Amino acid sequence: MARKSAGRPKKDHKHNADTSTRILDAAEALFAEHGFYGVTMRAVAVRAQVDTAMLHYYFQHKKGLFDAVLVRRAEILNQERLEAMNRYASEHVESMTVEGIIEAYLRPLMDPERHEDPGWRNYFALIALVNNTASGGGEMMARYFDPVVTRLIELIHEAMPGVRKEDLYWSYHMLSGSLTLTLSVTGRLDILSGGLCKSSDVASIGPRMVRYCAAGFRELCRPGLPAE
Numbered sequence: 045m046a047r048k049s050a051g052r053p054k055k056d057h058k059h060n061a062d063t064s065t066r067i068l069d070a071a072e073a074l075f076a077e078h079g080f081y082g083v084t085m086r087a088v089a090v091r092a093q094v095d096t097a098m099l100h101y102y103f104q105h106k107k108g109l110f111d112a113v114l115v116r117r118a119e120i121l122n123q124e125r126l127e128a129m130n131r132y133a134s135e136h137v138e139s140m141t142v143e144g145i146i147e148a149y150l151r152p153l154m155d156p157e158r159h160e161d162p163g164w165r166n167y168f169a170l171i172a173l174v175n176n177t178a179s180g181g182g183e184m185m186a187r188y189f190d191p192v193v194t195r196l197i198e199l200i201h202e203a204m205p206g207v208r209k210e211d212l213y214w215s216y217h218m219l220s221g222s223l224t225l226t227l228s229v230t231g232r233l234d235i236l237s238g239g240l241c242k243s244s245d246v247a248s249i250g251p252r253m254v255r256y257c258a259a260g261f262r263e264l265c266r267p268g269l270p271a272e
Contacts, residue, residue: 064102067092069163072113076169079177080110111184114174117167118188124152125192133199140203142258146219149196153223154250165229172227175220200261207265215261222253 070092074083085106089096103109128148136144158164174185197212204212226249233243241248 063092063094063098067094067099067102067109068113068116071109072116072163072166072170075110075113076166076173079173080106085109113167113170114184115188117164118184121152122188122192125149126195128152129192129195129199133202140199142200142203142261143254145196145199145203146258146261147254149192150223150250150254153227154246154253156247159244159246168227169229172224175224176228204261204265211265212261215257215264218260218264219257222257226253 067088071083071088074088074091083106085099086096088109089099092099099109103112125148128151129145132144132148133140152158153168159168193216197209197216200212200215201207201209226243226246229243231243233241243249
């Protein structure tokens, strides 16, 4: 009778996936709260209830872990944003509006159901932090987020032909600032308004942000408006 090969034990793919997900969830929450430099691999391991060696096995180092956290939901989010904008453009070839384009761009980010999910809330807070930090996600952010912004600018340029490209980018800069503050959910708005408004109320924020930012694009990008 032939002897069985000793070999390496078969990998338990479900166990591996569960462990990796648990690590990513833990890292996502910690990075969202403390930023890249405020988190150690040991802290992630403790939160994920795994040995630190497992983090190095799956992600090699902290930068690899951070990039994996950014990429995991970016692939979903930005695919949805591109699809939403492209669908809007194909359905409104001759009637695109700045409001419609911005609404399509923001919709996956401002989905109230997503903001009820703790994982997505952590991710949005992390994106807001990275977007507000000069040394943020770097190459990963450029790879996954820049194409979506580029498509937004292209479509608004189609809807507003003849405007200066620099004014479109300045307008996007203001939109990005509004979005970053919203995703941060600082609670500052709640205090200032005496409870009339809540910084976590994305169902109310979304439509208002669309109107506000669209009006800003139109005003700043008006053809013939002299450059300051």
